[in-house]
Amino acid sequence: xxxxxxxxxxxxxxxxxxxxxxxxxxxxxxxxxxxxxxxxxxxxxxxxxxxxxxxxxxxxxxxxxxxxxxxxxxxxxxxxxxxxxxxxxxxxxxxxxxxxxxxxxxxxxxxxxxxxxxxxxxxxxxxxxxxxxxxxxxxxxxxxxxxxxxxxxxxxxxxxxxxxxxxxxxxxxxxxxxxxxxxxxxxxxxxxxxxxxxxxxxxxxxxxxxxxxxxxxxxxxxxxxxxxxxxxxxxxxxxxxxxxxxx
Amino acid sequence: xxxxxxxxxxxxxxxxxxxxxxxxxxxxxxxxxxxxxxxxxxxxxxxxxxxxxxxxxxxxxxxxxxxxxxxxxxxxxxxxxxxxxxxxxxxxxxxxxxxxxxxxxxxxxxxxxxxxxxxxxxxxxxxxxxxxxxxxxxxxxxxxxxxxxxxxxxxxxxxxxxxxxxxxxxxxxxxxxxxxxxxxxxxxxxxxxxxxxxxxxxxxxxxxxxxxxxxxxxxxxxxxxxxxxxxxxxxxxxxxxxxxxxxxxxxxxxxxxxxxxxxxxxxxxxxxxxxxxxxxxxxxxxxxxxxxxxxxxxxxxxxxxxxxxxxxxxxxxxxxxxxxxxxxxxxxxxxxxxxxxxxxxxxxxxxxxxxxxxxxxxxxxxxxxxxxxxxxxxxxxxxxxxxxxxxxxxxxxxxxxxxxxxxxxxxxxxxxxxxxxxxxxxxxxxxxxxxxxxxxxxxxxxxxxxxxxxxxxxxxxxxxxxxxx
Ligand SMILES: Nc1ncnc2c1ncn2[C@@H]1O[C@H](COP(=O)(O)OP(=O)(O)OP(=O)(O)O)[C@@H](O)[C@H]1O
Ligand SMILES: [Mg+2]
Numbered sequence: 001x002x003x004x005x006x007x008x009x010x011x012x013x014x015x016x017x018x019x020x021x022x023x024x025x026x027x028x029x030x031x032x033x034x035x036x037x038x039x040x041x042x043x044x045x046x047x048x049x050x051x052x053x054x055x056x057x058x059x060x061x062x063x064x065x066x067x068x069x070x071x072x073x074x075x076x077x078x079x080x081x082x083x084x085x086x087x088x089x090x091x092x093x094x095x096x097x098x099x100x101x102x103x104x105x106x107x108x109x110x111x112x113x114x115x116x117x118x119x120x121x122x123x124x125x126x127x128x129x130x131x132x133x134x135x136x137x138x139x140x141x142x143x144x145x146x147x148x149x150x151x152x153x154x155x156x157x158x159x160x161x162x163x164x165x166x167x168x169x170x171x172x173x174x175x176x177x178x179x180x181x182x183x184x185x186x187x188x189x190x191x192x193x194x195x196x197x198x199x200x201x202x203x204x205x206x207x208x209x210x211x212x213x214x215x216x217x218x219x220x221x222x223x224x225x226x227x228x229x230x231x232x233x234x235x236x237x238x239x240x241x242x243x244x245x246x247x
Numbered sequence: 248x249x250x251x252x253x254x255x256x257x258x259x260x261x262x263x264x265x266x267x268x269x270x271x272x273x274x275x276x277x278x279x280x281x282x283x284x285x286x287x288x289x290x291x292x293x294x295x296x297x298x299x300x301x302x303x304x305x306x307x308x309x310x311x312x313x314x315x316x317x318x319x320x321x322x323x324x325x326x327x328x329x330x331x332x333x334x335x336x337x338x339x340x341x342x343x344x345x346x347x348x349x350x351x352x353x354x355x356x357x358x359x360x361x362x363x364x365x366x367x368x369x370x371x372x373x374x375x376x377x378x379x380x381x382x383x384x385x386x387x388x389x390x391x392x393x394x395x396x397x398x399x400x401x402x403x404x405x406x407x408x409x410x411x412x413x414x415x416x417x418x419x420x421x422x423x424x425x426x427x428x429x430x431x432x433x434x435x436x437x438x439x440x441x442x443x444x445x446x447x448x449x450x451x452x453x454x455x456x457x458x459x460x461x462x463x464x465x466x467x468x469x470x471x472x473x474x475x476x477x478x479x480x481x482x483x484x485x486x487x488x489x490x491x492x493x494x495x496x497x498x499x500x501x502x503x504x505x506x507x508x509x510x511x512x513x514x515x516x517x518x519x520x521x522x523x524x525x526x527x528x529x530x531x532x533x534x535x536x537x538x539x540x541x542x543x544x545x546x547x548x549x550x551x552x553x554x555x556x557x558x559x560x561x562x563x564x565x566x567x568x569x570x571x572x573x574x575x576x577x578x579x580x581x582x583x584x585x586x587x588x589x590x591x592x593x594x595x596x597x598x599x600x601x602x603x604x605x606x607x608x609x610x611x612x613x614x615x616x617x618x619x620x621x622x623x624x625x626x627x628x629x630x631x632x633x634x635x636x637x638x639x640x641x642x643x644x645x646x647x648x649x650x651x652x653x654x655x656x657x658x659x660x661x662x663x664x665x666x667x668x669x670x671x672x673x674x675x676x677x678x679x680x681x682x683x684x685x686x687x688x689x690x691x692x693x694x695x696x697x698x699x700x701x702x703x704x705x706x707x708x709x710x711x712x713x714x715x716x
Contacts, residue, residue: 055667056663056667057667077667078670078673080671081670081671081673094665095669095686096686097685097688097689097690098683098685098686098689103682106674106678106682107672107674110674110678111672142686159672163672163673
């Protein structure tokens with residue numbers, strides 16, 4: 001059974017019902033796989049990630065989304081997260097007044113439905129932060145407040161590792177990262193990845209893909225997947241751009 | 248709903264704590280406001296004539312003065328329907344064990360004062376119009392510290408009380424302070440002699456219990472030269488359909504080089520009209536710290552005044568208010584800089600939801616003699632939806648050139664993106680809002696004593712759920 005199965009999904013924008021964004025998109029992801037989505041700016045990549053999560057900013061007008069065989073098309077955002085889907089945001093939010101430590105505790109409590117044991121959780125957070133080259137003292141800082149763009153992205157990967165979802169969607173986690181930070185993100189993905197979970201990477205660059213075992217690459221243009229291939233498709237796009245795929 | 252992320256989440260049982268109603272026997276109850284009633288109250292308390300005179304003058308003033316022509320409408324208050332005096336105990340108790348079980352139960356459920364005994368230098372409790380209990384550690388008694396009910400202070404220390412009573416808040420200040428002086432009953436009296444530092448706080452808890460009752464406690468605190476005091480005041484009431492009234496008064500005197508931190512957590516039910524008056528005089532190099540958390544009530548009008556009368560006197564004001572459905576919290580502060588090198592720092596936050604209204608009036612006056620003074624005022628409001636309202640109304644009168652002055656006011660709506668982000672982390676909308684609000688309130692919560700910060704977070708949680716009566 002596939003982990004995520006998207007069938008003919010159509011969406012419009014909540015604040016502009018005439019704005020059609022996804023126009024009949026299909027996608028199948030199996031446990032153990034790493035998928036990549038590439039596509040021009042504005043083609044609907046972030047919309048896809050947010051549509052999976054039932055973001056209130058988009059309305060699904062047609063189609064269905066299944067997770068582990070269960071129809072989650074109408075499911076609420078928090079329930080979808082609890083079922084095991086995670087998203088690393090293209091622009092992560094800040095939560096003033098809440099320390100990173102307290103934030104992570106709250107997230108862990110919500111996902112698991114019970115408070116984590118502090119004696120196990122805090123060392124786990126500290127170790128993971130170390131692996132991701134994050135400064136230890138950041139744990140006391142307000143969540144994402146005053147963090148640099150790259151630091152915020154690492155914070156997303158930190159959350160992915162602590163939540164340990166079944167499917168992680170990474171929306172341009174590599175954008176704006178320096179060479180070392182990209183390596184750290186790749187390291188994080190490899191730490192997370194196993195035969196039972198899956199990753200969906202949205203990216204504009206092949207740099208992040210080099211250290212990963214990519215199974216499939218999809219090209220998303222104008223709300224539809226227009227081509228699916230293996231890693232070589234990503235290299236081809238890197239070389240030639242999207243001109244062959246835009247009508 | 249799954250158990251939440253929030254550390255101090257309350258289960259159903261604890262949620263009902265504030266609504267505990269006692270079936271204690273009421274020894275005496277009087278309704279309305281007449282000269283007869285006032286004479287009876289005074290007689291029962293065995294008061295000296297000068298106190299009765301004040302009550303009668305105030306009574307006359309109450310009927311002469313009119314409601315303020317600004318702020319929330321309170322014209323529906325009918326004093327004849329208010330139980331202006333509710334006596335629930337024959338005599339104040341010395342030990343907690345002597346307090347009648349029905350009353351003790353209510354305080355026990357609120358966690359007062361048993362759970363905090365170790366952390367306090369002394370504590371007091373008032374139930375409706377009667378002080379039920381006051382206690383101070385023996386060593387402090389020996390060192391000349393006075394902490395009694397206001398009624399007892401009038402009997403035991405009449406000269407000391409007379410010197411300060413009505414001197415910070417005069418009886419003609421406004422209509423509802425006149426009402427207070429006509430009916431005042433209970434409250435705390437504190438005198439800290441010179442060169443005395445209390446390492447633990449004193450705490451008074453005021454519980455309004457009876458349906459349709461008014462509470463008019465008077466708190467008078469004098470911190471003499473080079474002394475230090477932290478005072479904590481807690482107030483709460485169960486929910487009723489009838490209107491309840493709170494018109495308390497706090498008079499504070501901070502002498503040369505003295506320090507007073509006055510913390511208040513008010514958690515009124517939504518049938519409460521809270522018309523409270525607080526003032527503080529600060530002498531040379533003295534410091535007053537106000538820390539306030541205002542929750543509940545139908546209408547609140549409260550604007551503590553600090554008068555910085557000596558050079559280098561200072562005031563710090565930290566406040567949080569939360570207005571939910573049907574609530575109008577009109578609060579703020581007044582500060583008068585009346586000497587050179589005086590400093591004030593204001594940090595206020597307000598939260599409104601479900602159509603609640605929060606208005607924050609900051610009124611500062613820097614007199615011509617207050618050169619080299621510094622003022623920093625910050626007011627932030629957070630609206631949780633588009634029906635709610637938050638206003639900040641600053642009135643700054645600066646009559647002196649040589650001052651450093653900063654006034655910052657921001658009004659913002661809770662971010663839908665932030666809520667969505669937290670939802671993708673498994674939080675329900677309520678849990679997400681609660682985390683954001685707690686973060687917003689965190690700088691204020693930090694200023695409270697630990698147990699009260701916990702209490703405050705708990706109140707925020709209850710307000711967000713809309714479960715406070
Ligand atoms: N809430 C919205 N209201 C109206 N239009 C929207 C809304 N959200 C997205 N769009 C539009 O839908 C299209 C797809 O946006 P989306 O953010 O999914 O693009 P993307 O593929 O992630 O682009 P990028 O590579 O720049 O991140 C864009 O044209 C965008 O302007
Ligand atoms: Mg995008």
